Amino acid sequence: MLLVPCPNCGPRNAADLTYRGESHPRPDPGTATKHEWRTYLYLRDNPSGWLRESWYCSSGCRTHFQIERHTLTGEIRTPPLPGSKTAGGT
Amino acid sequence: MARRTRPAKYSAFGLVRRGITKQSWPRVWREPDWKSAYDVVIIGGGVHGLATAYYLAANHGITNVAVVDKAYLGSGGSGRNTAIVRSNYLTPEGVAFYDRSLTLYNSMSIDLNLNVMFSERGHMTLAHTDSALRTMNWRAEVNKLQGIDSSVIAPREIKKLAPSLDVSPDTRYPILGALYHPPGGTIRHDAVVWGYARGADAHGVDLHQKTEVLDILCEGGEGPDGKGPGGRVTGVRTSRGDITAPIVVNCTAGWASTIAGMAGVRLPITTHPLQAAVTEPVKMFLPTVVVSGSLHVYVSQTDRGELVFGASVDPVATYNMGGTLEFTEELAGHVLELMPGLSKMRLLRQWAGLCDMTPDYSPVMGPTPVDGFFVDVGWGTYGFKAGPVSGEQMAACVATNRTPELIEPFALSRFTDGALVGEKGAAAVGH
Numbered sequence: 281m282l283l284v285p286c287p288n289c290g291p292r293n294a295a296d297l298t299y300r301g302e303s304h305p306r307p308d309p310g311t312a313t314k315h316e317w318r319t320y321l322y323l324r325d326n327p328s329g330w331l332r333e334s335w336y337c338s339s340g341c342r343t344h345f346q347i348e349r350h351t352l353t354g355e356i357r358t359p360p361l362p363g364s365k366t367a368g369g370t
Numbered sequence: 371m372a373r374r375t376r377p378a379k380y381s382a383f384g385l386v387r388r389g390i391t392k393q394s395w396p397r398v399w400r401e402p403d404w405k406s407a408y409d410v411v412i413i414g415g416g417v418h419g420l421a422t423a424y425y426l427a428a429n430h431g432i433t434n435v436a437v438v439d440k441a442y443l444g445s446g447g448s449g450r451n452t453a454i455v456r457s458n459y460l461t462p463e464g465v466a467f468y469d470r471s472l473t474l475y476n477s478m479s480i481d482l483n484l485n486v487m488f489s490e491r492g493h494m495t496l497a498h499t500d501s502a503l504r505t506m507n508w509r510a511e512v513n514k515l516q517g518i519d520s521s522v523i524a525p526r527e528i529k530k531l532a533p534s535l536d537v538s539p540d541t542r543y544p545i546l547g548a549l550y551h552p553p554g555g556t557i558r559h560d561a562v563v564w565g566y567a568r569g570a571d572a573h574g575v576d577l578h579q580k581t582e583v584l585d586i587l588c589e590g591g592e593g594p595d596g597k598g599p600g601g602r603v604t605g606v607r608t609s610r611g612d613i614t615a616p617i618v619v620n621c622t623a624g625w626a627s628t629i630a631g632m633a634g635v636r637l638p639i640t641t642h643p644l645q646a647a648v649t650e651p652v653k654m655f656l657p658t659v660v661v662s663g664s665l666h667v668y669v670s671q672t673d674r675g676e677l678v679f680g681a682s683v684d685p686v687a688t689y690n691m692g693g694t695l696e697f698t699e700e701l702a703g704h705v706l707e708l709m710p711g712l713s714k715m716r717l718l719r720q721w722a723g724l725c726d727m728t729p730d731y732s733p734v735m736g737p738t739p740v741d742g743f744f745v746d747v748g749w750g751t752y753g754f755k756a757g758p759v760s761g762e763q764m765a766a767c768v769a770t771n772r773t774p775e776l777i778e779p780f781a782l783s784r785f786t787d788g789a790l791v792g793e794k795g796a797a798a799v800g801h
Protein backbone atom coordinates (compact mmCIF):
# COMPACT_ATOMS: atom_id res chain seq x y z
CA MET A 281 0.00 0.00 0.00
CA LEU A 282 1.21 3.48 -0.85
CA LEU A 283 0.60 6.13 1.83
CA VAL A 284 0.22 9.52 0.24
CA PRO A 285 0.39 12.63 2.45
CA CYS A 286 -2.60 14.87 1.72
CA PRO A 287 -1.80 18.37 3.06
CA ASN A 288 -5.19 18.55 4.84
CA CYS A 289 -6.20 14.97 5.59
CA GLY A 290 -2.79 13.53 6.40
CA PRO A 291 -1.45 10.21 5.10
CA ARG A 292 -4.09 8.33 3.10
CA ASN A 293 -4.07 5.07 1.17
CA ALA A 294 -3.37 5.82 -2.50
CA ALA A 295 -6.57 3.92 -3.35
CA ASP A 296 -8.60 6.66 -1.58
CA LEU A 297 -7.06 9.38 -3.75
CA THR A 298 -7.05 10.01 -7.48
CA TYR A 299 -3.72 9.90 -9.29
CA ARG A 300 -3.29 12.75 -11.78
CA GLY A 301 0.10 11.82 -13.15
CA GLU A 302 3.28 13.70 -13.93
CA SER A 303 3.18 17.39 -13.32
CA HIS A 304 4.45 19.80 -15.97
CA PRO A 305 3.75 23.50 -16.38
CA ARG A 306 0.88 23.96 -18.85
CA PRO A 307 1.71 26.04 -21.92
CA ASP A 308 -0.26 29.25 -22.44
CA PRO A 309 -3.28 28.18 -24.58
CA GLY A 310 -3.26 31.60 -26.26
CA THR A 311 0.27 31.41 -27.61
CA ALA A 312 1.24 27.71 -27.56
CA THR A 313 2.07 26.14 -30.91
CA LYS A 314 0.45 22.82 -31.85
CA HIS A 315 3.77 21.11 -31.20
CA GLU A 316 4.11 22.57 -27.67
CA TRP A 317 0.51 21.75 -26.86
CA ARG A 318 0.75 18.13 -28.00
CA THR A 319 4.09 17.69 -26.26
CA TYR A 320 2.40 18.83 -23.05
CA LEU A 321 -0.60 16.57 -23.63
CA TYR A 322 1.14 13.34 -24.60
CA LEU A 323 4.89 13.16 -23.95
CA ARG A 324 6.07 12.05 -20.50
CA ASP A 325 9.43 11.72 -18.76
CA ASN A 326 8.28 8.57 -16.92
CA PRO A 327 11.57 8.27 -14.98
CA SER A 328 12.65 5.31 -12.92
CA GLY A 329 13.47 7.59 -9.99
CA TRP A 330 12.15 10.82 -8.50
CA LEU A 331 8.97 12.11 -10.13
CA ARG A 332 6.97 15.25 -9.40
CA GLU A 333 3.30 14.41 -9.69
CA SER A 334 -0.22 15.65 -8.93
CA TRP A 335 -2.84 13.97 -6.75
CA TYR A 336 -6.47 14.78 -6.02
CA CYS A 337 -7.97 14.02 -2.61
CA SER A 338 -11.21 12.78 -4.19
CA SER A 339 -12.77 11.15 -1.14
CA GLY A 340 -11.57 13.73 1.39
CA CYS A 341 -10.88 17.45 1.23
CA ARG A 342 -10.95 17.64 -2.61
CA THR A 343 -7.63 19.40 -2.82
CA HIS A 344 -5.20 19.04 -5.70
CA PHE A 345 -1.66 18.80 -4.41
CA GLN A 346 1.80 17.83 -5.58
CA ILE A 347 4.35 15.45 -4.15
CA GLU A 348 7.64 13.98 -5.27
CA ARG A 349 7.68 10.19 -5.29
CA HIS A 350 10.43 7.73 -6.13
CA THR A 351 8.84 5.44 -8.72
CA LEU A 352 11.05 2.49 -7.82
CA THR A 353 11.15 2.59 -4.02
CA GLY A 354 7.83 4.34 -3.29
CA GLU A 355 9.57 6.89 -1.03
CA ILE A 356 7.75 10.24 -0.88
CA ARG A 357 8.99 13.76 -0.23
CA THR A 358 6.77 16.81 -0.29
CA PRO A 359 8.04 19.61 -2.51
CA PRO A 360 7.72 23.19 -1.25
CA LEU A 361 4.33 24.66 -2.15
CA PRO A 362 4.29 27.18 -5.00
CA GLY A 363 4.53 30.70 -3.62
CA SER A 364 6.19 29.71 -0.36
CA LYS A 365 9.53 31.27 0.52
CA THR A 366 11.43 28.04 -0.07
CA ALA A 367 9.86 27.41 -3.47
CA GLY A 368 12.34 26.89 -6.29
CA GLY A 369 12.42 28.64 -9.66
CA THR A 370 10.31 26.07 -11.47
CA MET B 371 32.86 -21.96 -40.04
CA ALA B 372 29.44 -22.56 -41.54
CA ARG B 373 26.62 -21.72 -39.18
CA ARG B 374 23.74 -24.10 -38.71
CA THR B 375 20.51 -22.35 -39.63
CA ARG B 376 18.11 -24.82 -38.04
CA PRO B 377 18.29 -25.84 -34.41
CA ALA B 378 18.70 -29.50 -33.43
CA LYS B 379 15.36 -31.17 -34.00
CA TYR B 380 12.97 -32.00 -31.19
CA SER B 381 11.05 -35.19 -31.96
CA ALA B 382 9.15 -37.99 -30.27
CA PHE B 383 12.03 -40.30 -31.13
CA GLY B 384 14.53 -37.97 -29.44
CA LEU B 385 12.35 -37.80 -26.35
CA VAL B 386 12.22 -41.60 -26.03
CA ARG B 387 15.94 -41.99 -26.78
CA ARG B 388 17.00 -39.42 -24.17
CA GLY B 389 14.46 -40.84 -21.72
CA ILE B 390 15.83 -44.37 -22.03
CA THR B 391 19.50 -43.48 -22.07
CA LYS B 392 19.12 -40.64 -19.56
CA GLN B 393 21.32 -38.47 -21.78
CA SER B 394 21.21 -34.83 -20.89
CA TRP B 395 19.68 -32.46 -23.42
CA PRO B 396 22.11 -30.16 -25.19
CA ARG B 397 22.19 -26.44 -24.39
CA VAL B 398 19.35 -24.78 -26.28
CA TRP B 399 21.23 -21.58 -27.07
CA ARG B 400 24.89 -20.63 -26.90
CA GLU B 401 26.56 -18.41 -24.36
CA PRO B 402 28.26 -16.29 -27.03
CA ASP B 403 31.66 -14.62 -26.77
CA TRP B 404 31.67 -10.87 -26.32
CA LYS B 405 31.95 -8.88 -29.54
CA SER B 406 32.32 -5.13 -29.68
CA ALA B 407 30.55 -4.50 -33.00
CA TYR B 408 27.25 -5.67 -34.52
CA ASP B 409 25.03 -4.59 -37.41
CA VAL B 410 21.99 -4.42 -35.11
CA VAL B 411 21.70 -4.33 -31.32
CA ILE B 412 18.28 -5.18 -29.84
CA ILE B 413 17.70 -4.10 -26.25
CA GLY B 414 15.34 -6.41 -24.38
CA GLY B 415 15.32 -10.22 -24.53
CA GLY B 416 11.59 -10.75 -24.33
CA VAL B 417 9.23 -12.03 -27.00
CA HIS B 418 9.41 -8.75 -28.98
CA GLY B 419 13.20 -8.47 -28.98
CA LEU B 420 13.79 -12.14 -29.73
CA ALA B 421 11.12 -12.27 -32.44
CA THR B 422 12.67 -9.22 -34.10
CA ALA B 423 16.10 -10.88 -33.99
CA TYR B 424 14.69 -14.16 -35.32
CA TYR B 425 12.88 -12.59 -38.27
CA LEU B 426 15.85 -10.33 -39.08
CA ALA B 427 17.91 -13.48 -39.50
CA ALA B 428 15.27 -15.80 -40.97
CA ASN B 429 13.49 -13.40 -43.35
CA HIS B 430 16.21 -10.88 -44.21
CA GLY B 431 19.51 -12.74 -43.73
CA ILE B 432 20.82 -10.17 -41.23
CA THR B 433 22.58 -12.38 -38.68
CA ASN B 434 25.23 -10.10 -37.18
CA VAL B 435 22.75 -9.18 -34.45
CA ALA B 436 22.99 -9.00 -30.66
CA VAL B 437 20.11 -9.19 -28.20
CA VAL B 438 21.06 -7.75 -24.80
CA ASP B 439 18.98 -8.18 -21.65
CA LYS B 440 19.79 -6.95 -18.16
CA ALA B 441 18.48 -10.17 -16.59
CA TYR B 442 17.58 -13.45 -18.29
CA LEU B 443 15.52 -14.03 -21.45
CA GLY B 444 11.79 -13.63 -20.87
CA SER B 445 12.23 -12.20 -17.38
CA GLY B 446 10.05 -9.14 -18.00
CA GLY B 447 6.52 -8.93 -19.33
CA SER B 448 7.01 -12.02 -21.52
CA GLY B 449 7.02 -14.22 -18.43
CA ARG B 450 4.51 -12.21 -16.41
CA ASN B 451 1.47 -11.96 -18.68
CA THR B 452 -1.61 -14.17 -18.61
CA ALA B 453 -0.80 -15.77 -22.00
CA ILE B 454 -4.11 -14.96 -23.72
CA VAL B 455 -4.18 -14.42 -27.49
CA ARG B 456 -6.99 -12.97 -29.60
CA SER B 457 -7.60 -10.61 -32.51
CA ASN B 458 -11.06 -9.17 -31.83
CA TYR B 459 -9.94 -5.54 -31.60
CA LEU B 460 -11.91 -2.40 -32.24
CA THR B 461 -10.04 -0.37 -34.86
CA PRO B 462 -9.39 -1.77 -38.37
CA GLU B 463 -5.65 -1.07 -37.83
CA GLY B 464 -5.64 -3.09 -34.63
CA VAL B 465 -7.67 -5.97 -36.05
CA ALA B 466 -5.42 -6.42 -39.09
CA PHE B 467 -2.33 -6.31 -36.93
CA TYR B 468 -3.36 -8.74 -34.19
CA ASP B 469 -4.89 -11.14 -36.71
CA ARG B 470 -1.51 -11.51 -38.40
CA SER B 471 -0.08 -12.26 -34.95
CA LEU B 472 -2.65 -14.99 -34.36
CA THR B 473 -1.79 -16.54 -37.74
CA LEU B 474 1.88 -16.66 -36.77
CA TYR B 475 1.04 -18.14 -33.35
CA ASN B 476 -1.03 -20.82 -35.09
CA SER B 477 1.90 -22.18 -37.08
CA MET B 478 4.59 -21.39 -34.53
CA SER B 479 5.07 -24.89 -33.12
CA ILE B 480 5.96 -26.12 -36.61
CA ASP B 481 7.97 -23.06 -37.68
CA LEU B 482 10.13 -23.08 -34.56
CA ASN B 483 10.00 -26.86 -33.94
CA LEU B 484 9.07 -26.33 -30.31
CA ASN B 485 5.69 -27.10 -28.79
CA VAL B 486 4.32 -23.70 -27.72
CA MET B 487 1.10 -25.36 -26.50
CA PHE B 488 -1.28 -23.08 -28.40
CA SER B 489 -4.77 -23.91 -27.23
CA GLU B 490 -7.48 -22.46 -29.46
CA ARG B 491 -10.27 -22.61 -26.90
CA GLY B 492 -12.32 -19.53 -27.65
CA HIS B 493 -12.40 -16.12 -26.03
CA MET B 494 -15.50 -14.60 -24.46
CA THR B 495 -15.84 -10.94 -23.43
CA LEU B 496 -18.88 -10.46 -21.19
CA ALA B 497 -21.15 -7.42 -21.35
CA HIS B 498 -22.91 -6.30 -18.16
CA THR B 499 -24.39 -3.05 -19.43
CA ASP B 500 -26.24 -1.86 -22.52
CA SER B 501 -23.31 0.34 -23.50
CA ALA B 502 -20.89 -2.59 -23.20
CA LEU B 503 -23.21 -4.69 -25.36
CA ARG B 504 -23.24 -1.92 -27.95
CA THR B 505 -19.42 -1.89 -28.04
CA MET B 506 -19.41 -5.69 -28.41
CA ASN B 507 -21.73 -5.42 -31.43
CA TRP B 508 -19.49 -2.74 -32.89
CA ARG B 509 -16.39 -4.86 -32.41
CA ALA B 510 -18.11 -7.92 -33.90
CA GLU B 511 -19.03 -5.95 -37.04
CA VAL B 512 -15.51 -4.48 -37.44
CA ASN B 513 -14.11 -8.01 -37.02
CA LYS B 514 -16.52 -9.62 -39.51
CA LEU B 515 -15.67 -7.01 -42.14
CA GLN B 516 -12.05 -8.17 -41.93
CA GLY B 517 -12.97 -11.85 -42.07
CA ILE B 518 -12.47 -12.61 -38.39
CA ASP B 519 -14.69 -15.08 -36.58
CA SER B 520 -16.39 -12.98 -33.91
CA SER B 521 -20.04 -12.61 -32.87
CA VAL B 522 -22.29 -11.50 -30.02
CA ILE B 523 -23.99 -14.36 -28.18
CA ALA B 524 -26.84 -14.50 -25.64
CA PRO B 525 -26.63 -15.63 -21.98
CA ARG B 526 -28.13 -19.03 -22.90
CA GLU B 527 -25.21 -19.77 -25.24
CA ILE B 528 -22.73 -18.38 -22.73
CA LYS B 529 -23.96 -20.87 -20.16
CA LYS B 530 -23.46 -23.69 -22.67
CA LEU B 531 -19.85 -22.64 -23.35
CA ALA B 532 -18.91 -21.98 -19.71
CA PRO B 533 -21.36 -23.71 -17.35
CA SER B 534 -19.73 -22.35 -14.19
CA LEU B 535 -20.72 -18.75 -15.00
CA ASP B 536 -23.71 -17.30 -13.16
CA VAL B 537 -25.93 -15.95 -15.97
CA SER B 538 -29.05 -15.39 -13.85
CA PRO B 539 -30.59 -11.90 -14.02
CA ASP B 540 -30.47 -11.57 -10.21
CA THR B 541 -26.77 -10.88 -9.84
CA ARG B 542 -25.33 -7.47 -9.06
CA TYR B 543 -23.94 -7.18 -12.59
CA PRO B 544 -26.13 -9.46 -14.76
CA ILE B 545 -24.51 -10.90 -17.87
CA LEU B 546 -26.43 -9.47 -20.85
CA GLY B 547 -24.37 -11.04 -23.62
CA ALA B 548 -20.84 -11.66 -24.76
CA LEU B 549 -18.52 -11.14 -27.69
CA TYR B 550 -17.46 -14.66 -28.63
CA HIS B 551 -14.25 -15.11 -30.57
CA PRO B 552 -13.51 -18.82 -31.25
CA PRO B 553 -9.94 -18.35 -32.66
CA GLY B 554 -8.71 -16.84 -29.37
CA GLY B 555 -7.08 -18.92 -26.70
CA THR B 556 -4.00 -19.37 -24.57
CA ILE B 557 -0.39 -20.29 -25.24
CA ARG B 558 2.65 -21.27 -23.20
CA HIS B 559 4.37 -17.89 -22.95
CA ASP B 560 7.79 -19.18 -21.85
CA ALA B 561 7.85 -21.61 -24.77
CA VAL B 562 7.28 -18.73 -27.19
CA VAL B 563 10.34 -16.93 -25.77
CA TRP B 564 12.44 -20.10 -25.83
CA GLY B 565 11.33 -20.94 -29.37
CA TYR B 566 12.39 -17.56 -30.73
CA ALA B 567 15.62 -17.58 -28.70
CA ARG B 568 16.50 -21.01 -30.04
CA GLY B 569 15.60 -20.08 -33.60
CA ALA B 570 17.55 -16.82 -33.48
CA ASP B 571 20.56 -18.53 -31.92
CA ALA B 572 20.60 -21.18 -34.63
CA HIS B 573 20.79 -18.43 -37.24
CA GLY B 574 23.85 -16.99 -35.49
CA VAL B 575 22.27 -14.20 -33.43
CA ASP B 576 24.19 -13.58 -30.17
CA LEU B 577 22.00 -13.55 -27.05
CA HIS B 578 23.78 -11.66 -24.25
CA GLN B 579 21.98 -12.14 -20.94
CA LYS B 580 22.87 -10.31 -17.72
CA THR B 581 24.06 -7.38 -19.84
CA GLU B 582 22.51 -4.12 -18.75
CA VAL B 583 22.43 -1.16 -21.13
CA LEU B 584 23.79 1.89 -19.28
CA ASP B 585 23.81 4.42 -22.10
CA ILE B 586 23.12 4.81 -25.80
CA LEU B 587 25.92 6.45 -27.76
CA CYS B 588 24.90 9.06 -30.31
CA GLU B 589 26.47 11.79 -32.44
CA GLY B 590 25.23 14.91 -34.18
CA GLY B 591 22.05 15.47 -32.17
CA GLU B 592 20.91 18.79 -30.76
CA GLY B 593 21.05 17.61 -27.12
CA PRO B 594 24.05 17.02 -24.83
CA ASP B 595 26.59 14.33 -25.97
CA GLY B 596 25.14 14.47 -29.50
CA LYS B 597 21.86 12.92 -28.42
CA GLY B 598 18.34 13.90 -29.35
CA PRO B 599 16.54 14.70 -32.61
CA GLY B 600 18.74 15.08 -35.66
CA GLY B 601 21.49 12.83 -34.35
CA ARG B 602 22.34 9.26 -35.11
CA VAL B 603 23.09 6.18 -33.03
CA THR B 604 26.65 4.83 -32.90
CA GLY B 605 26.30 2.11 -30.29
CA VAL B 606 25.42 1.19 -26.72
CA ARG B 607 27.36 1.22 -23.46
CA THR B 608 26.61 -1.87 -21.38
CA SER B 609 27.67 -3.23 -18.02
CA ARG B 610 30.06 -5.53 -19.94
CA GLY B 611 31.55 -2.93 -22.27
CA ASP B 612 30.72 -0.83 -25.32
CA ILE B 613 29.16 -2.20 -28.51
CA THR B 614 29.39 -0.30 -31.79
CA ALA B 615 26.25 -0.56 -33.91
CA PRO B 616 24.56 1.65 -36.51
CA ILE B 617 21.10 0.36 -35.54
CA VAL B 618 19.66 0.00 -32.05
CA VAL B 619 16.13 -1.32 -31.41
CA ASN B 620 14.36 -0.61 -28.12
CA CYS B 621 12.07 -3.52 -27.11
CA THR B 622 12.05 -2.92 -23.37
CA ALA B 623 8.32 -2.55 -22.54
CA GLY B 624 8.05 -1.11 -19.02
CA TRP B 625 11.54 0.36 -19.18
CA ALA B 626 10.99 1.87 -22.64
CA SER B 627 11.11 5.47 -21.42
CA THR B 628 14.38 5.10 -19.54
CA ILE B 629 16.09 3.44 -22.55
CA ALA B 630 14.68 5.98 -25.04
CA GLY B 631 15.75 8.77 -22.68
CA MET B 632 19.34 7.56 -23.07
CA ALA B 633 19.09 8.46 -26.77
CA GLY B 634 17.39 11.79 -26.04
CA VAL B 635 13.93 10.63 -27.22
CA ARG B 636 10.81 11.37 -25.15
CA LEU B 637 7.93 8.92 -25.45
CA PRO B 638 4.19 9.24 -24.75
CA ILE B 639 4.45 6.41 -22.22
CA THR B 640 3.85 5.89 -18.53
CA THR B 641 4.78 2.69 -16.72
CA HIS B 642 2.07 0.96 -14.68
CA PRO B 643 2.19 -2.45 -13.02
CA LEU B 644 -0.48 -5.00 -13.96
CA GLN B 645 -1.12 -7.63 -11.33
CA ALA B 646 -2.10 -11.22 -11.93
CA ALA B 647 -2.74 -14.23 -9.73
CA VAL B 648 -3.09 -17.99 -9.96
CA THR B 649 -5.09 -20.51 -7.90
CA GLU B 650 -4.38 -24.07 -6.86
CA PRO B 651 -4.92 -26.59 -9.70
CA VAL B 652 -8.31 -28.29 -10.02
CA LYS B 653 -10.04 -30.50 -12.58
CA MET B 654 -10.79 -28.85 -15.92
CA PHE B 655 -14.10 -26.99 -15.71
CA LEU B 656 -13.59 -23.73 -17.63
CA PRO B 657 -13.20 -24.50 -21.34
CA THR B 658 -12.92 -20.92 -22.67
CA VAL B 659 -11.16 -17.71 -21.77
CA VAL B 660 -13.60 -15.44 -19.92
CA VAL B 661 -13.17 -11.67 -19.75
CA SER B 662 -15.30 -9.08 -18.04
CA GLY B 663 -14.54 -5.44 -18.72
CA SER B 664 -16.99 -4.05 -16.20
CA LEU B 665 -15.72 -6.33 -13.43
CA HIS B 666 -12.04 -5.80 -14.33
CA VAL B 667 -11.10 -9.45 -14.55
CA TYR B 668 -10.02 -12.05 -17.06
CA VAL B 669 -9.72 -15.69 -16.26
CA SER B 670 -8.58 -18.85 -18.01
CA GLN B 671 -7.71 -22.33 -16.86
CA THR B 672 -4.23 -23.61 -17.69
CA ASP B 673 -3.52 -27.12 -18.96
CA ARG B 674 -2.31 -27.90 -15.43
CA GLY B 675 -5.72 -26.92 -14.03
CA GLU B 676 -4.83 -23.65 -12.30
CA LEU B 677 -7.03 -20.64 -12.84
CA VAL B 678 -5.05 -17.63 -14.05
CA PHE B 679 -6.54 -14.23 -13.24
CA GLY B 680 -5.56 -10.83 -14.50
CA ALA B 681 -7.02 -7.41 -13.90
CA SER B 682 -6.59 -3.82 -15.04
CA VAL B 683 -3.36 -1.90 -14.57
CA ASP B 684 -2.74 -0.18 -11.24
CA PRO B 685 -3.69 3.50 -11.46
CA VAL B 686 -0.39 4.86 -10.12
CA ALA B 687 2.64 4.97 -12.43
CA THR B 688 5.48 3.02 -10.83
CA TYR B 689 8.36 0.66 -11.60
CA ASN B 690 7.69 -1.24 -8.38
CA MET B 691 6.28 -4.72 -8.98
CA GLY B 692 4.97 -5.30 -5.47
CA GLY B 693 1.42 -6.60 -5.00
CA THR B 694 -1.40 -4.78 -3.23
CA LEU B 695 -4.21 -5.95 -0.99
CA GLU B 696 -6.73 -3.90 -2.99
CA PHE B 697 -5.99 -6.04 -6.03
CA THR B 698 -6.58 -9.35 -4.25
CA GLU B 699 -9.77 -8.15 -2.59
CA GLU B 700 -11.30 -6.76 -5.78
CA LEU B 701 -10.20 -9.72 -7.86
CA ALA B 702 -11.69 -12.27 -5.45
CA GLY B 703 -14.93 -10.31 -5.19
CA HIS B 704 -15.34 -9.97 -8.93
CA VAL B 705 -14.46 -13.58 -9.71
CA LEU B 706 -17.05 -14.75 -7.18
CA GLU B 707 -19.69 -12.54 -8.77
CA LEU B 708 -19.04 -14.34 -12.06
CA MET B 709 -18.53 -17.82 -10.63
CA PRO B 710 -19.96 -18.15 -7.11
CA GLY B 711 -18.94 -21.82 -7.01
CA LEU B 712 -15.26 -20.90 -6.58
CA SER B 713 -15.58 -19.52 -3.04
CA LYS B 714 -13.53 -22.36 -1.51
CA MET B 715 -10.67 -22.12 -3.99
CA ARG B 716 -7.32 -20.93 -2.70
CA LEU B 717 -5.11 -18.37 -4.38
CA LEU B 718 -1.56 -19.68 -4.66
CA ARG B 719 0.42 -16.67 -5.74
CA GLN B 720 0.26 -13.17 -7.12
CA TRP B 721 2.71 -11.17 -9.22
CA ALA B 722 2.96 -8.04 -11.33
CA GLY B 723 4.48 -7.08 -14.67
CA LEU B 724 5.23 -3.61 -15.99
CA CYS B 725 3.04 -2.22 -18.78
CA ASP B 726 4.11 0.69 -20.95
CA MET B 727 0.83 2.55 -21.38
CA THR B 728 0.21 5.04 -24.21
CA PRO B 729 -2.63 7.58 -24.35
CA ASP B 730 -4.46 5.71 -27.16
CA TYR B 731 -3.76 2.12 -26.02
CA SER B 732 -1.82 1.44 -29.20
CA PRO B 733 1.89 0.75 -29.56
CA VAL B 734 4.69 3.02 -30.75
CA MET B 735 6.65 1.31 -33.51
CA GLY B 736 9.22 2.26 -36.09
CA PRO B 737 11.89 4.94 -36.48
CA THR B 738 12.44 7.87 -34.10
CA PRO B 739 13.92 11.35 -34.66
CA VAL B 740 17.32 9.81 -33.84
CA ASP B 741 18.62 8.08 -36.96
CA GLY B 742 19.17 4.36 -36.44
CA PHE B 743 17.24 4.24 -33.17
CA PHE B 744 14.03 2.23 -33.54
CA VAL B 745 11.31 1.59 -30.98
CA ASP B 746 8.88 -1.27 -30.53
CA VAL B 747 7.25 -0.15 -27.31
CA GLY B 748 4.03 1.20 -25.80
CA TRP B 749 2.41 -2.21 -25.73
CA GLY B 750 0.51 -1.66 -22.56
CA THR B 751 -1.54 -4.74 -21.82
CA TYR B 752 -1.46 -6.18 -25.37
CA GLY B 753 2.27 -6.91 -25.73
CA PHE B 754 2.35 -10.67 -25.56
CA LYS B 755 -0.45 -11.17 -28.11
CA ALA B 756 1.45 -9.04 -30.58
CA GLY B 757 4.93 -10.54 -30.16
CA PRO B 758 5.25 -12.47 -33.44
CA VAL B 759 3.80 -9.83 -35.78
CA SER B 760 5.81 -7.06 -34.10
CA GLY B 761 9.00 -9.03 -34.56
CA GLU B 762 8.17 -9.70 -38.19
CA GLN B 763 7.25 -6.09 -38.99
CA MET B 764 10.08 -4.51 -36.99
CA ALA B 765 12.57 -6.80 -38.74
CA ALA B 766 11.18 -5.63 -42.09
CA CYS B 767 11.31 -2.01 -40.92
CA VAL B 768 14.95 -2.27 -39.81
CA ALA B 769 16.12 -4.34 -42.79
CA THR B 770 14.52 -2.21 -45.52
CA ASN B 771 14.57 1.13 -43.67
CA ARG B 772 10.94 1.61 -44.75
CA THR B 773 7.91 1.43 -42.45
CA PRO B 774 5.70 -1.56 -43.40
CA GLU B 775 2.02 -0.79 -44.03
CA LEU B 776 0.85 -2.87 -41.06
CA ILE B 777 2.68 -0.68 -38.54
CA GLU B 778 2.38 2.70 -40.29
CA PRO B 779 -0.55 3.78 -38.05
CA PHE B 780 1.61 3.22 -34.95
CA ALA B 781 4.39 5.71 -35.73
CA LEU B 782 5.74 7.92 -32.94
CA SER B 783 4.90 10.97 -35.06
CA ARG B 784 1.13 10.35 -34.65
CA PHE B 785 1.28 12.13 -31.30
CA THR B 786 2.74 15.30 -32.78
CA ASP B 787 0.53 15.07 -35.88
CA GLY B 788 -2.63 14.46 -33.86
CA ALA B 789 -3.53 11.12 -35.51
CA LEU B 790 -4.11 8.84 -32.53
CA VAL B 791 -5.48 5.32 -33.08
CA GLY B 792 -7.92 4.91 -30.19
CA GLU B 793 -7.89 1.24 -29.21
CA LYS B 794 -9.11 1.73 -25.66
CA GLY B 795 -12.55 0.29 -26.42
CA ALA B 796 -10.99 -3.09 -27.13
CA ALA B 797 -9.11 -3.29 -23.85
CA ALA B 798 -9.99 -6.58 -22.23
CA VAL B 799 -10.74 -4.71 -19.03
CA GLY B 800 -11.52 -1.09 -18.27
CA HIS B 801 -8.65 1.23 -17.38
